[in-house]
Amino acid sequence: MPVLLAISLSAYAQETKTADTAKTTKIEEVVVTSLGIKRQARSLTYSSQQIGGDELTEVKTPNLLNSINGKVSNVQINKTNGGVGGSVRITMRGDKSTRNSQPLYVIDGVPIVNNTGITGTGGPNVDYFSGMPDTGDVLSTINPEDIESINFLKGASAAALYGSQGSNGAVLIVTKKGVAGRSSISFSSSITFDDVYNLPKLQNSYLQSTPYNAATGATGTYDSWGAKGASKDYVKNFFDTGITRINSLSFQAGNEKTTNFFSLGSTNNTGVIPTSTFDQYNINYRNSSKFLNDKLTLDANVMASLQNSKNRLTPGSYFSPISNLYWLPRGIDFDQFSGDNYTYFNNTRFLPAQNWWAIRPDGGFEDSETQNPYWILNKNPVTTKNKNFYGSASLSYALNSWLTAKLRGNYNYYNSDTQRNIYAFSNNTVSGINGKLSKNTIEKTTTYSDFILAGSPKISDNLSFDFTVGTSISDLKYTITNIENNRLFTANLFTLNNLAWNGEGNGYKIDTPHRQDQSVFASANFGYKRLLYLDLTYRVDWSSTLSKAPKNNFDYYSAGLNSILSDVFKLPEAINFWKVRASYATVGNALDPTSTNPQPIFNGGVITGSYSSAPVDIVNFPQFAYLFPQPEMNKTFEAGTEFRLFNNRLSFDFTYYNSNVSNQYLKNVSTGGSIYGTNLAGIDISAGKIQNTGFESSLSYKVFDSKKFGWTVAVNASANKNKIKEVFPIGFYTGSGDVKPFFLTGGGYNGIKVGGSFGDIYGTAFLRDAQGRIVVTADGVPQLAEDRQTFLGNPNPKFMLGFNNTFNIGKVNINFLIDGKFGGKVLGITQALNDKKGVSQVSADARDNGGVSIANAAYANGTAYTGKTDARAYYDVVGGSGGINEAYMYNATNVRLRQASISYQFSINGKYFKDATLSLIGTNLFFLYNKAPFDPEQVSGVNPGGVGVDILGMPVTRSIGFSVKANF
Template identity: 30%
Template sequence: MNHKSKPMKWLSIGLIALCVSIQLNAQRIVTGVITDTDGVALIGVNVLEQGTSNGTITDLDGKFSLQVAGPNSVLQITYTGLQPISLPVGNDNNFNIEMEEDAQLLGEVVVSALGYETRKDESGSTSSVIGTEQIQRSGEAMVLNSLAAKASNVEILSTNGDPGAGVNFRIRGANTIEGSSNPLIIVDGIPISNSTIYTGGASLTGSRSGGVSQQSRLNDLNPADIESIQVLKGASAASLWGSRAANGVLVITTKNGKSGRPKITYSASLSLDEVSERMPMQNTYGKGRDGVYDERSSRAEAWGDRIADRAGGADDVDQSGEYFEAADGTLYYPLANRNVKNSRETFVDENWNSVFQTGHFLQHDLSISGGTERATFYFSLGRIDQDGIIRGSEYNKTNIRLNNKMIFNDWLSMSTKAGYISSHGNRIQQNSNTSGLLLGLLRTPPDFDQRDYIGTYYNDDGVATPRAHRSYRNLLGSSINPGYTNPLWSLYEQKNTTDVDRFIVSSELNATPNSWLTFTLRGGVDSYSDRRITFFPIGSADSDTRNGAYGEDVVAETEINFDAIARGNFKLADKIGLTATVGWNINDRSRDINESLLQGFLVNSTKITTDLNTASEASSISKTRRLIRSNRGYGVLAFDLFDRLFINVSGATEAVSSVDGNFFYPSIDGAWQFVKSSNKDLLSFGKLRASWGQVGIQPFAHRGQTLPEGGFAYSTYSDGVSINQFGGGFRIDNTGNDPNLRPELKTEWEIGTDLRFFSDKLSLNMTYYQNEIKDMLLFVETSPSSGFEQIYTNAGSMENKGFETEIDYLAVQNNDWNINVFGNFATNENLVTDLKGVTSVDIGAGQSVSSRAVVGEPLGVLWSTSAQRNPDGSYVLNDNGFPIITSSEGIVGDPNPDWRAGLGFAVSWKKLTLSALFDHQQGGDFSFRTLFVLGRFGTTAETAVETMLEQDIVNYDGDIFPAGTLVRGNIYDFGGGPVLRDEAWYRTGPGGGFGDGKIYEFGIYDATNTRLRELSLSYTLDSPWFRNKTKISGITFTATGRNLFLWDNLEGIDPQVNQFGVGNSRGLDYFTNPSTKSVLFSLRITY
């Protein structure tokens, strides 16, 4: 043995021990908790020491513990859907880490028409994404209203400001004439109804031209439950839905739970609502004509005496005979002289305030979500209680939702999403309707106090008539016909309620037997019933309801949808991949409408019961049923070439019960990424895309054959006796149907580009598109010798072309500041190209101004009388210098705008955020018939202008007024010199009122407008100190303004309202209930 080696041995052992000791002293354990921005613990977050395989994941409480090499170590923290974090360890041993959503990743992931997530950068078709933050920021209680101005070429127009009122919703303009322009709505993979159904007569539950507002069914959803909304605009993106997709597709994804401890969120919102635009009214002149007061009911106008010139004091009345006693005991007598009124009191503001109020709604939303790695859930409960700006109008809604997902093993999972909605509303009569609210209110002279609207009428013999209806044309309530309904009678005596119950349930089973193949079974049901009750007591104005009317309608719709889908991923060659999808869809839709009407009460009662008249001839019943069933097979081939070029080829073959035969809908789109993650200082991403596709619109159900009808009038030459009074009967329908119907066919192509600059801080997309719709389904008038008045057939064609762009710029992003600017711009040019030999088709028949489809013109042009013109465009004038009416009607305006744009910003400083959104419409025309008609009645401020004449002047009747005279009227020059527009022009001439001989062109106005759609200020409390002290993840306080300012060329109305409610007509008004502007305060607490 060599003893000299022993010292070296011990020295070596000592050196090794020293090194190990140093290394052990350098290594240490770091711990931490990882949460999302709401403070909710994240389960399964990957925590990896950079440059090594040393790592761990967070537990159920979001905690982790990891031994690292030393202070120079860096932790790489990653989680799907959240921004990755690189965290130097340094000298810290414990970390509180907050992970934020990866906005870039979320922006790249979109949902296809079939409900699958795809990368937007790989798509050749156009779509827009609206996230939950944008929806919540709007403060809107209705889903559709929250989308306004947020996506290019998406038109959102509220029909009026009534609680729950329907919304006109179009993508890329009109795509049909007689059918619905509503896009197809897909919620969690299944189609649901967004129908707006009008039932009853014009003065009952409502036709489009007069009655009450009907709802858009999409607004049944709770905005707080929505994760994202995808707008599929082009035919190629929507073609898999065949003959239901010509209007585009709206894909809605509701929220899911995330693994982790339960996350509880509660929010409360209070909105204060006001009338957005008030009509300027006059309080200078009283009831009557020709400058003389007249209390007779036949004198419906306010062209009477000058109120300031009256004697003053109490009126001289005749107490010897009839009188009216109001509910509070106030007595009303006829004037001693019907043409002499002493009182100078006016009631314009009092009458207005008795009808309108500061409306409000209070909304509560509670959600609980959470789960494990294998099972997650999301539960929510929402409630809104709204009182509208019109007294007596209301809307109450309860939403309950439960979404869950179960992962059974590595290859099988199942998700179910279920929602229940219950709502109640009371609507107010409007529009072309003598029981309409504004029709009665705005025609009322300023010297009539409408507040004592109900009481007891006593005739000359002292006989009492209880529940008498007092109005300005029925001053003592002596007649059962009030002329026009007193607005307060409309509010408090008439009922127009709706009660909706709705279930939406979808379930999806996914099986992945291997890495490249997935099977999906998806089914769902959407079912609702809408019970509508309308009650008009005896004494209401309309001739159909004057003796009392009680209507009850029940609308029920059910849609059952089922899909079986298989998807496979294949590698065809190096850097060439294919995703193939095949599927089969079965869809069944039914609609039942049961209408019952009781007219002519035997008892003057407010009790809503059929006992008010039990005679069979007083009641009528109608039942309508619609059934449509379809089968559709579809497939998609998605090619990935070198991770640069992406081509999608798809097709759907469909058979629908409403037509014979099968129809095929193909599409193709391509995307080429010519710049990808390079040159980040300027262009960081660039894509060119193009697409082509065909989609359709189904015919109305049961229109393939001509059927008999019942309930018709036996004689149209005398009294129109109903055939029902003779035991019933049937005859062939007056409308013939074509047995060879085909779906309308829309063919569309588009090209565009998606660009991102400065490391994706600036994004810009642009698209140009053209489409043509053929075989459009129309009711075409036919010769009486055919045995039909009209026939439903494929008879028209139409085209659209336009440009759209969206921009988003993250101008500043650092620890304290975030500044984001965004906007959109769009044009759409529509043209009706053929109507099968017919010059025009009426799509919105007003009494004096209608909306029409005219060959060679955009859909919906305004059609009425106009002034004759010379070749140079100047007016043809009569001898007094006034325009002459045309001998026939023609186009007087086009409601379609030249372009639309939205522009907004969001500025955040630390926890304080200010955001705004402006909405602009350039061009388009609006028929302001309310103002035009009120000219006859002399109640508007325009008709009460007093002018001191500087020269002799003539009015419409040829009367000459000398200089120096104070006249009621305004000076105007039609091209032949100044003339006086006074009572002769507005009331008896062509410049106001209704009926024949009126130049309705003068009621058409430019609808250009800009509005501050949204203004929001919010502050969030979520600091670590606050969380530790309160155990609350965060509290957000928000103040929001909606439609606070409107800049336009009109006074007294919002040009977005629509007399015809939800439909294809635009730009029409006739005493439409007003829209609203609002201030909303909200509180959101997350635990």
């Protein structure tokens, strides 16, 4: 007997379906796909995975994407050093691009641009660093309590309708809106306490080799290679207990014609680094209204946020309080320089001056990188102010029973202003005599609009047909200003009017990149008897970044097919649902706004040869046709299956995929000095191919399912193999061993090479003989191999696993998530620096043991070396940023208790007070396995070059606290 089911799923829509109660075992899901189109999950021909809003706020984090780590298969999420409110790097199905592998983000069907600046190389360099921290991203400004759900479209097929922006997949964010016929108020509050753990293992038993003498002003040496002695541990006591408070208040109300949702949110943090703070305030309003007998629907949303942060950790050596803390020569009493003792009043200049052991009587510094950590925090402070405004509107008009017209648009304004004030008496490497002002401002304006006709004409009872045709335009404008000025008229007055704008020490740069894309697109979806589904899409993009290319447009397409085998064949009763699917897509990806006209580099700055009269513009060199700006092209095939078994208690999803992304954009590629009869020395080129192949799977099983006790297990597993198939065109000479470095970290860097993988780390290695033994000098000191671009490893995991458990015991809910990344290698520059300074525990152990034992070593004449090498002599060569990187490669495998919570629900159901939930929560609680002396997942930046290298990064922190939620 048929019954009528009212379905409200994922808060997207309320629909009615007729189902046969004898066969129906699960209400069919309705999900939002590309362009905000609602579809039944059974009809999708590609992989997608959805996370509900409750999962995002179960254990709340300031950046909503951090709450997803380990919950979605084949989605890798990395935190930067920015701390609370910092940026997040996310990749789906591996790195695909030398420019940017992050997916497109879509809010309520309309795309946004998440990055705060122009895609660059990412990450700091330990040998030179401008002193600016991670400033956060647009997603960090969104209140997680405003999110209804997030859907991950991982493949190019799923995101093909979004065009070049969706080449790396798409993350669809659906915000909350009011519910008709119901008014409610919700309040949530959490407080967590953050503490540092897994600090580098440091020694306190060997002192400064030449001691500091406060009476004479002798600084001594900047090392801890001296005599044995006792020294206090100042590192642990330096860090504070961080406190993070997150509060949210929301109101929703509505009737059949209009609904409203309004929320306020705040995040306030005092960090583990003294003086570091972060404050964020959000406001959100969404209205949905119907007019003209419900034919016209208006959906409008406004979100705004303000962020203020101070002293986010700056990786590197110059402005890091951590480096100066780690490297403090042992035996020096840090108490005489800490707290208020970091400064004194200089009677000559009548200014506060730095108090530090490394300052000589003449005012010079013992080392170019050293400063008092408290001076850095108080007299080299860095502040960031971010403002974000987002507004969107959608008009939908039902032209008839099967055809709807939609007009949508959004506007996003983002302003990020970061300033570091460097006071007089700072280390003269980073400051002028009166100080220095460093200021970066990024102003980004994004507009997007589209017009869509969506139809579902009835063809027959057996054949269904949906189509979409539309056009869109997106416009992205940046104004990026950078000031580096150490010529202050008045000391310590950090205003633009106090800067001298002529002469050395004045750095001023302003860029105004601009990109506009115009598109037309269409899709068709066919269904036969609800057993077989076919998807087709086609799109053409015109991009301003291709204005200098012979062709400024590119087209692409996708096709997908699935079959519901459980409705085709009579299967065992245990199988409730079985689907197989396959799809293929070709999707383009236009260039960045800064890459519209690549400029060739000629030796001596002029052209010689047969083209000497041509302007310096690549379009004047037809023989370089492959060098013209071209869009990346992503060709992806995927196939998968879905099962639901045992009355839908067990669900399983598996996908295999293969993607090849060609026309990688490589900057400043060396040609070896001449090519094709010219003296062309370097050029930006569009060439190369990156392949990703792998699988992803997810399993959910309700082990027990009763009112008194429930236990649900969710497992996500994935593996990805990345391979560089091509780099340069055949015959293109690079003069650099076919390696294109794009991120230098002392002696090691990430690079690409045919046959390697994206993110490969190349650097210095031990010199070895024909038998593979380490070659040592007569003193037993290892030697460096001549090749300074030796392959050392790749930081990307070979396998990822998330294991989530949820227990329901009456009104008590217990949840914990174990997250594992297996395989890969990472480079620890921090450990190398600590070893060379003699402050690491490893260096102390070596001294205690009479030297360093080197396994499998030999002299140059082939005689085996079995002795012990003097510890200082060993680490002078092997340690440091310019030492032997091979010695500091670590297994990146790590398994951690990612998050855990215990909650109790109070069901009151009073006139005004409905229910409340009190929870004990924790994130990043501890490692179950980790061999690296740092967190292998933490990255220096969101762009490709910031992965796999630790350079004085943020120590690992855990958070434990409480949260309360109440509904009225």
